[in-house]
Amino acid sequence: MLARMSSEPEQQIGVGTPDAFQRLWTPHRMAYIQGENKPSGPGAGDGCPFCAIPQKDDEDGLVLARGEHVYAVLNLYPYTGGHCMVVPFRHVADYTELTEAETAELALLTQRAMTALRTASGAQGFNVGMNLGAVAGAGIAAHLHQHIVPRWGGDTNFMPVVGHTRVLPQLLADTRRMLAASWPAEN
Incomplete structure (x- = not known):
């Protein structure tokens, strides 16, 4: 919607109440909000x-590394720069459905992702976890995935707290190259 200037010099009609704040638009998030690229059903062939x-x-x-049973990938809608996930190749929804080999490799690639993030970006801490089921907050509940979110002192500044906006200082392709180059070798 185009803003139309009123007779008052600082007021715009149709764009909200003027409050002296700048707006940082993130239209790419609308795809996530509207469910674009989410599976249409519970099966692997459902998109x-x-x-x-x-x-x-x-x-x-945006794949960082591939194992035999799981792979590591950057999150297309990251909370912080370097936010990645470890995902089984097999279409499985619940952690209890993983085989022992899948569980072990998921843990191993999580460790390697943390090592790569520390090496590449100096991450000082991590949030690591899974949201299992839509009611638990899983954006794609039909396919299990573990999040690895790097954290730094002061990274939760005014933008996400007050502005409800995340500022990411690097393009995903650049982040992928940096982390892939820092990925630890297999032992």
Whole structure:
């Protein structure tokens, strides 16, 4: 909607109450909010992005590393720079459904992601976890994924707290290259 200036010099009609704040628009988040690329059903063939990512090359899929049973990938809608996930190749929704091999490799790639993030960006802490089920906050509940969110002292500043906006200082492709280059070698 175009703003139309009223007779008062500082007031705009149709864009809200003037409050002297600048607006940082993040239209790419609308795809996430509207559910774009979310599976249409519980099956692997229902448009699951976590099933589609492994079919892409690493750069296009934002893949950081691939194991035998799981892979690490940057989050397309990150909370912080470097926010990544470890995802089983197999379309499975619940942690209790993972095999022992999948569980072990999920833990191993989580450790490697943390090491890479510390090396590449000096992460000082992490939030690591899963949201299992839509009621628990899972954006894509049909395919299990573990989040690794790097944290730094003071990273929760006024923008997310007051402005409800996350400021990411790097493009995802650049972040992927940086983390992939810092990914620890297999032992």
